[in-house]
Amino acid sequence: MxxxxxxxxxxxxxxxxxxxxxxxxxxxxxxxxxxxxxxxxxxxxxxxxxxxxxxxxxxxxxxxxxxxxxxxxxxxxxxxxxxxxxxxxxxxxxRESVGRDAGRTRMVADAATCRSCLDELFDPASRFHLYPFVTCTHCGPRFTITRHLPYDRRNTSMAGFGLCQDCAADYADPASRRFHAETIACPVCGPRLSHPVEEIAVALRHGQIVALKGIGGFHLLCDATNERAVATLRRRKRRPAKPFAVMVANEASVEHIATPSLGERALLRQLARPAVLMRARAGLAPSVAPGLDRVAVMLPSAPVHHLLFHALAGEPKGAAWLDQLQPVALVATSANVAGEPLIIADAEALQALAGVADMIVTHDRPILMRADDSVMAVIDGGPAYVRRSRGFAPEPIDLGQDGPAVIAVGGHLKATLCVTRGREAFVSQHVGDLNTAAAIRFYEETARRMLTMLDVAPQLVACDLHPDYRSTRFAEAMDLPILRLQHHAAHLAAVAAEHHLRGPILGLALDGHGYGDDGSAWGGELMLLEGAGWRRLGHLRPLALPGGDRAAGEPWRMGVAALTALGRGAEAVWRFPGNALAGRLAAMLAANVQGPTTTSMGRLFDAAAALLGVCAEQSYEGQAAMQLEALVRIPRCLRGGYRITGDILDFTPLLASLLEPGLQAREGAELFHGTLVAGLAEWIGQGVARLGRPDVVLGGGCLANRVLAEGLTSALRARNLVAWLPRAAPANDGGLSLGQAAMARAHLIAERMPYRSSTR
Ligand SMILES: [Zn+2]
Ligand SMILES: [Zn+2]
Incomplete structure (x- = not known):
């Protein structure tokens, strides 16, 4: 009707x-x-x-x-x-609210300052003129300042600020934009910044590093065009190469440092204000994103950011400057101690950042929920998350159908949690790598808060198959039935779940590392997926994994493994002269056939990057693969570069071609990407022929590689196949919890019905 x-x-x-x-x-x-x-x-x-x-x-x-x-x-x-x-x-x-607000209602994510508030911010006649905490019902922090539902001022970190007469009047006036705006505050009654904005601008102009408390945590800021400032930040933060995000004043100013596509512009404009990957122009300091051709750009998300750009622009009159190009670009990176969660508390910032920042700017509105900046990219014409956090969490992902409540605990790196309620999946903000006590505390606290906030009692906890993950142990300690799920099956289930794809479906996982059910390191897997069940249909040809986990940080080890696989281990000594162990490792690999092996696509990228001399040691996860991708202009396929033998896809001939004398790194990177795409597409084609359904879900961290992901989707389209990419959650381990949750729900649903899934 x-x-x-x-x-x-x-x-x-x-x-x-x-x-x-x-x-x-x-x-x-x-x-x-x-x-x-x-x-x-x-x-x-x-x-x-x-x-x-x-x-x-x-x-x-x-x-x-x-x-x-x-x-x-x-x-x-x-x-x-x-x-x-x-x-x-x-x-x-x-009328007055009725009943308990919490029930089925939800928490709203943080949103960037709206245009009406910006106009007031720069209007000398407004009582919010130059006030760094101006908000209304359409903008401002929500999730990060809320202790618990219902969303009332008394349950937020605004509780300590009483309303002045003017704010109380606006709050009570249905005609006001601030009617029942729980964050309402003004210079008379609201929070204050620790430093005058002009002072912060002067510090930045002089190449200093400033820690600034934002919406979801502290940022470290410096002039992104000043190489000395950026290099100093890298040295002090002990972050040698991992790219920094850059903030510019407005959309018009993006052109000054990058060449965004229409799709990238649309992502930038979202109220969540994520950092968006786009092609960089010359002009930024080389240390912003060393060895990469793209840079993550974001627009201001809080009034204080706009005030800062206003000051750096020389305090222009009116609001017109908000739409005009401003040549200022600031590095804006998470303020944390290496490996630890983003800093949100003033006291911790003052202590931990003392040796990093020249100036530490706080304010007296506490951040209650940590939320790192979200990072997105356009892949194959659609949005893709690299990290889904501030501005998106805790908004749910629609699963398309009702189901039991479950909790899923994610993996080990880029960890997130997921709780389902009804037809919705709530994926937590980015928690990060669970390597430190502080990160684990944040992780456990996030789990508790999600369950309280959503007011559900999960029937099942899902975790990774890996026995040593902290997340696995966390799941084991919960008083719930536990379901252990293979890493790559979960990656693929996440993609099937967000696209509401049901029934048996083919999936290809291209990933760095995941624990296989045979105990070895997987990551290049062709799978059949159905509900909570899965079957491994095929995998990449295994390569030795010398040094186990250490190989992930040291691509030269995978280079040695590739040389050994080619019967050319003797070349290791002169190909990796910087690594004294290379020769010995090659000899060991040649002698010992029983060492650990891997079918990981991520490690294959490492091997290629090492053989091409692009990256022998990496200082952040994915560095070698990202630098290799950055070299590609037009991917080319090497005829005979791969073999499909039974269930195994073998790129050994491709690796051999990368050793051709005189081959430039760029040519090698283009051959590598083009041949991977051709081999994977043919492999998928064979899988689809067996299954008789044209859909294939693609998942795993390697799908963040745009050349690979777009090459693959267009090659599959050319074969009349339908490729499904991760859109609602990251392709990397940040999306793992969503897939685990979907499988756990499917498991419970199957348990109740006579049908039982084919978990092996
Ligand atoms: Zn507003
Ligand atoms: Zn007030």
């Missing part, structure tokens, strides 16, 4: 709106619509969302506007309309 039919001939409607509709200005929005369409009735918040009753003649217009013009932070899942007898009531009222 359409909405129009629902109230045909009636004049009063009860309207139930479900979704993220509380704390986002929905009631005043409805109030405004009622006035516009001359309707009487009321609106209120209750535990199912927003409930309204409206009466009058122009109900069609009202219903259309309700859905088409809803506030920017609202997310409507459903609108149910029920005809009612007429009440004859006059006027329209916003």
């Amino acid at each position: 359409s909405l129009a039919e629902a109230h045909n001939g009636r004049e009063r409607l009860r309207i139930r709106v479900r979704g993220a509709v509380q704390g986002v200005g929905f009631r005043p929005f409805v109030h405004g619509l009622a006035a516009r369409f001359r309707l009487s009735g009321f609106v209120l918040n209750d535990e199912d969302g927003v409930l309204a009753e409206v009466e009058g003649a122009a109900l069609d217009g009202f219903l259309a506007a309700l859905q088409n013009e809803s506030p920017p932070l609202a997310h409507i899942d459903a609108v149910d309309v029920t005809p009612m007898p007429r009440g004859g009531q006059q006027g329209f009222a916003i």
